[in-house]
Amino acid sequence: MARVGVEKLLERLLGVKGPRVRGARFEPRGVVVEVRPPLRKSRCGVCGRPCPRYDSCPPRPWRHLALGRTAFWLSYAPRRVECREHGVRVEQVPWAAHDSHFTRKFEEMVAWLAQRMDKSATCRLMAINWRTVGTIVERVVAERLDAQRLEGLYIIGVDELSHRRHHQYLSVVVDHLKSRVVWMGEGKGEGTLHGFFDKLGPGRTQALTHVTQDLNAAFSKVVKQRAPQAVQVFGRFHVQKLANETLDEVRRGEVRDVSGTQSAAAVKKSRWALLKNPWNLTLRQGEKLREVQRLNRRLYRAYLLKESLAKGMDYRQLARASEHLDSWSRWASRSRLKPFVRLAKTVRKHKQGIVAYNQTGLSNGVVEGLNNKIRLVMRRAYGFRNTAALKAMVFLCCGGLVLNPPLPGIA
Template sequence: MHAQRKPRCGVCGRPAPGYDASPGRLWRHLALGQTIFWLHYAPRRVHCREHGVRVERVAWAAHDSSFTRAFEELVAWQAQRLDKSSICRLLGINWRTVGTIIERIVEERLSPGRLEGLQIIGVDELGWKAGHKYVSLVVDHLRSRVVWVGEGKNEETLDAFFDELGEERTKELTHATMDLSAAFSKAVGNRAPHVRKVFDRFHVQKLANEALDTVRRQEVREQAGSQEGKALKQSRWALLKNPWNLTVRQGEKLSELKKTNQTLYRAYLLKESLARGMDYVQPKRASEHLDKWCQWASHSRLAPFAKLAKTVQRHKDGILAYVETGLSNGVVEGINNKIRALSRRAYGFRNPKAFRAMILLCCGGMEFTPPLPVAA
């Protein structure tokens, strides 16, 4: 291998005067079958005005990397498709090396243009390390890809996204879909007050299901040992499922509850009525329905639904935005499911930086072109 005519700093790439020579070193390259190829070269050290004494830049590898760019390109391409064990076996490297290469190549190849032209974004949080740690995701709805990942799930986390986005690009945003998180809602309201917040119906109905299940558990405790208590057995899914998905047995269970437990059946009707309110296509009719529903729930003598009525009233504008636009967090939830599958590949996410790199690698629209064979 021959050095460049004029050495350059390995960090910034600017031409710099030579400082001294360094011992020869090896770079791991691609393999041919079971035969591994190594590149050997004795790089010079240069004296950069900005970075001081550094090893010169070489054309075949990134700075401070022991692998060629072609090899790292292949690792990244495989990491998008294979589990950790398969990559380690195919390439003859350990799993820590896979994680290190992913972090480096994502940092190098992450496009600054990913934040350009954002109009409709989705915001959500995702737990990792058994739910003890969280990262927040910002998804571009129009391109269905993750554009930003940050550690934590509070207001300050999303503030960091807006800091990176900048005022000019923030002005281009029109809608933001999210769950009913107070932190995310506050951050969007403070940093982008012109953006229409859209609260996903899935999360609203999830709260209604939770309120219904709370009422069911209270009834089970209060009527334990009685004939009415026996009728509550195996009623959970009959209450929570959509009416059109009920089995014959579950339909019979609902009919039985209507006769034996008016309290629980009233909670069921409240849950179904809230869902119907979000089925309207006219925002005015949906608004009227939600107002009536909140009044009914507030006077239902069911504490979980009275609490939910306050939540719905507080977030009514965002819920109506869903009715008006049809936007939901479905794209974001789909990406979240993909990320959960990625976390189970066991790449050794010891820190949020590694987890962030893996998310952006597989869900950020990054493309790689490793030197693969072409069919004749």
């Protein structure tokens, strides 16, 4: 085959717009393709402004997508330029981001896989380590995240999540209508949420109609202060979570109190049978529940209270929901179960916010789905170098980012 033919073939195979292929060679690490940018004018790698040339660097490789088992590398000796603003920098190349050792197509593929696949599969397929995935995700998200994501917010949710084995917190704001994460701040509590409202500004804050949040968060105060027109909503997801935690507190208390008695066996290993929705129980868990019912009436009462509160969240009519909450609170405060007496107080105090959930028309499944997804992604991001990479990963997977990697197929 003529030499020109091979070069055209390579250009086509690489699928990278811009570089002109000048030659290729086999090396132990794969095929190294020598390229050069199509335009001779040099530009600053940081800002892209045309700049005078300063000197040149030795050739360097950029990792490109592999073809089958053959790795491809682009090789080019970039020039250095002198930018008025950034000083002496390596020039911009059309196939890669500044300071990256990978081509854009490679990075887009890595990010697309990281959105969908687990850690080890992504690393194995692309032959890079997980920290590098973090760095790539940061770069792709910085370039591609929707800059308009804070526009047109009406119903938002605020939440704080712990990461790094519960030592640090991230505060997360989601757009419920578009079901995506729009803001994240390090830390928790009032100060962090003020940071969000500062960024949002008074105009866009005015447009908020509902804010869903945790029942016992310090967020309530900030929302009242910064967005007084917005209805504070305690999402069903949060109410259920609190009911589950309260039930578990009773269970732990019972484990301590009944040890050595007959009902100890019933309490033992009952956690999942009690916390799961009744229609999801396995046969054995069902039996466990009946055992609890027979042998530990206090714990079974706590179970019924949890179920009843969850059921009350199903009412679509405000009046009925409100009525149910009232009678539930009366029952809970007479239950002689301290944790539930406390929960009854909380429910009474936040009743308006709990029934307001009906007005939002939000589906619990969607809200809870996004919440769970954020938690899963945060767990997957363990091992990233820093919080910036963790945040980028959450934006990548839950920020509504649409990527377009060069997938195999018939063109």
